[in-house]
Amino acid sequence: MTYNLRSRKRIRCSTPGIEISPQQEAARTVRTSLPSLPIELLLEIFSYWPSIPISWPDSPALFPNIYLERTRTLQALTQTCTSLRAILLPLAWQNLEACSCRNLPPGRPTSSLAGKYGNEVMTELLRQAEIVTTRNPTLAIYVQTVSVTLTKIHATQVFEEFARCLSLLPNVKTLQIFGLGFEGAETKLSRAFASVILPSVRVLAVPREGVALFSSVPNIRDITFFAHSHAYHTEYCARSVARYFPHIERLRFRGSLAATSLDRLTHKLPELRELGPIGLDYYVPMSRHRGIVPSTSLECLSRLERIRVLYLIINGYGGGGTQDLSLYHEHIRLVKEILRQAPAQRQELKKVVVRCPGSTRVYIGKGVESLEEAVDNNPSME
Template sequence: MPPRSKKRKTTKATPVESEDDGIDELEPPQDGIASKAITFQSGFPSLAPELFLEILSYFETISNDYILANPEYLPSECRERTDALRALSQTCRSLRSQFLGIAWETFAVCICPDGKSWWKVLGDSMEKQCKGLVKSPHLLPLVRIVTVTLTRYSTGRILPALVSCLESLPNLHTLQVVHAHAQMTSALGKAFENVSLPTIRTVILPSCAHNIIKCCPEVRDVTCNEDDGSKLIGSLVKGGCNKVERIAGISPSITMVKRLAKLAPNLRNILVQTHTVCTPCLPFPTAVTSRAAS
């Protein structure tokens, strides 16, 4: 009887299915090259960004009506949209890429949950958040709007932290001061002395915070949300802010009109804050708008 052959029989390999993380083989290989297509992500992150923004538009946020009303602080409801955006940006990579920039576009320290000792709550929060933001270089380019409430509480400790934060924001274009204590003019003048914020184009602030406007040489749009705005106009003239194109919320007198003339020719629009609607009477070549007080 002849000896058995030691050659092993070859059998056809059975294909084994494997997970390929979203890549499916659609056609058999041709010329040694497999034709494959990437399947898009499914589920909640696959929704269109427009749909996300439409849903988020129903969440409460800080509006100009709040800022122009000049309250001491804003209610906790104004943080709903920001909280939702930051939560979404920490869910997954897809949502982070969509919403991290929007979540940090506005840096706001003006919201107090219950109003108890609001000046202390906002002051301590401002120092903590400003120092934390400065230590987060990946977030600094995202911030474009800063909204704050300024109080006399520990100004020597809190205002320097705010100034340092503002100077570190390369894309900051809007500064909004919801409220500032009437007796902190000197403290603001000291804190913002020799400070330059050339990226700022829009400013909303009360008259008692007029020393801040001197630090914004490139400002174009100025709105006063408290008092007649005479101190703001004086600071604009003294600070050489001659690129202003729009001023709103002022109640001009003859003296203020003469000061405003020094800001020409770039000044194009003036919104006058009065208790009764009046006709335009300021000597400027362009249109002047009059707005009744709310």
């Protein structure tokens, strides 16, 4: 007896009189499914999930749970089929992030890092470090950005494991460390990284204690400091940068850099392209008033021939509300003129951002043109 092994099953489509075989339906599914989308379209889709900001001075120590969604989704999709795995695996492990908490909703102030949130980010850091260095070392080449929150919980052991993990990631370009801020943090960090060199890192964003890493990242070109807005901490960070990184191009702070320290800084860091914020006023001890720095202290900025972006800040010590910018007219005029005179290509953009309580003003120009106030100001420092 002869059997017909060909399936007689037919799948009817919405058009009368036309039948589609299972093989045709499978082929059509492949052409119209998620893996068939162009990589550019997939990237556009994933861009709608928020990402941990890079080098943002006002970054919190912990990020809310919404920042976990992109990585979770990417890693889940890599497990669905071979096609998606090949496309999305590098994206899923491009960022190693242990700075968000599942139960921390958006808008909630950062809680103590010594409690359950600190334990959560510590556990997540150790989990991801184990995956990319022990369970599946082939993932290590994909990691380009590392953003982690470090706490005092088991600090010595965690810092050492973190340093070991970083030493095994050959392509990391950006390193961000949030948190720290506890007694002995700088010492523990220095010991953990004593024998570690990370030559691929170009962008570093850290709290004040992060200066302990400077000898481990010799090729840094971009540094941002989080937290610690006290003037002493800012000066300490600036001195450390000048000592270790004479070729740095971008230097940003959460606090304000004293204008009186600019003379030394502009001598030591001649290749700066972006700097700030520079404080135009200062706190007068035992007084409810503020002092205004002399505009002449800003003249040394003219040494920075490559400068393109300068941030100025009026702290408004002892005052409140919007400050009277007329008091700083000469400061702003001088900085705009210095930036205008800096050698530049005709279409090269230059920018001065002036931030004070209640408002932000942005001045923009190209080449050696005068800088004019932008119509739509962005209230952020970026």
